[in-house]
Amino acid sequence: MVRVRFAPSPTGPLHIGGARTVLFNWLFARNHGGTFILRSEDTDLERSSVRWEKDIADSLRWLGLTWDEGLEVGGPHGPYRQTERLEIYKEYLARLWLGGHVYYCFCTPEELEQDRREAMARGENPVYSGRCRHLTPAQVEEKLQAGLKPAIRFKVPRDTEIVIQDLIRGEVRFQSRDVGDFIIIKSDGIPTYNFAVVVDDITMRITHVIRASEHLINTPRQVMIYQALGEEVPQFGHVSVVLDVSGRKMSKRMGDMSVTAYARRGYLPEAVVNFLALLGWSPPDNKELMSLEQMVKEFSLDRVSKSPGIFDEQKLNWMNNQYIRACDLERLADLALPHLEKAGLEPVSREWLKYVLDVVRDELNCLEELPGHIEEFFPDTVDIEPGALPHLEAETAPAVLTEFLLRLDRLPAAASYGEMQNQVQQLLKELNQDMKRERGVSGRAVFMPIRAALTGRDSGQELYYLVPILGRERVRRRIEASLRQVSRGA
């Protein structure tokens, strides 16, 4: 039975790199019919907050990555918050005491800092000196009596080799002499990460630890604890990190890379998840657009890349656009509403919104861009841009515009935007033919003046989309205004 977990420390929002790690865990679990667990590593009392725990849970739900055990949903191996598991750590600590694997350390932060500096100055590896390792029981008792609050260190065995068969990286070897005795219980009695994860992973029966590669270096410490405890060591898989466009580790400087930020900007969760999956993993058939279900079916750790990936927003944009194109219109309308509201744009109607979305969706990288694409549909008049002016000043322009308006007025009321689109398309076709016959102008000479009058620009949507979107009234006003402007100028 496969059991994996995601164990963030709730000190900030879930960022895009963390989301990828969760995704790989989740896909691995689902692919094996296993269990995915969400727990909270909140032993950093200073920075942890339930607010971020909630934020992370919300982000996971938004991405569609549900968990079977853990925060909010509970389960048989709880509690799932480290600060609520202190009794459990005590039990395991007792076992380490019994085996003689730990000792009290009374060194002050200042002493430690001094040691570190001196070691560095001597060009040595700054590992803990082991000063307190050989304190006699009497000395320990004396310090305890004096009221000193000790930390507890793990005795790392001398000169042993720790070999890890990493699921992604292959065999990795460490020498125990390179790692100093490390603290597993802080002087405030709270366990340290390296100890708490091990106990949690043991008690929650975790079989595979899939996490960011920055933890690779912690693995030998944890393996030594497993061994001291006589527990079975899980399998490890260390996923590479995600870098920003400049090739650095992603930072806040590049903007808000949190999952919620992408949600807020109008990225679809299925696009984000799809993009993230492909950042470091590729399916055997090299398909790109795929649903979570498809990914679950094809996922395997041995197709996960070892090298760090660079987060390419251009490709995310392309992918999001693909999903926007394929999105159900009702859903897209729901998603669009908040962005319109924010921009102060009120859609004419739900039907109108859906029609507009269908027309402009091809151009959208994300919904946040929507207002910029449709705000031009709202005013009654437009400013004529320099590039569009010549089309209105053409000799035949007034005649074309007048005739267009006349015919538009004769159009029977349409039952839908789609029907109106067809009517206008037919109207334009006939207008073009008639103008060619009667005045010898066609093509650009008839379409461009209309476009210029309606939009003030020389580019944009097809006219037969534009007219239904603007509506007859607004079309009339814009054309009449343009006509006036041209005649005044002439």
Added chain:
RNA sequence: GGCCCCUUGGAGAAGUGGUUUAACUCACCAGCCUUUCACGCUGGCAUUCAGGGGUUCGAAUCCCCUAGGGGUCACCA
């Protein structure tokens, strides 16, 4: 500085000793289509896999060295 990891085009990558003159996708460039901009279509974009040595009839694929990038050496996780 020690230790550990990584290195195929601007980005994601396929490729695990021989039809690879290195697939595919994004980006970029050009042409076509089109009333315009887009969309779409077509084509271009690594004689080479960080560099250098080996092993081999044959290497992006195996070995060694060098360089570059990253991680880590906390009473943070």
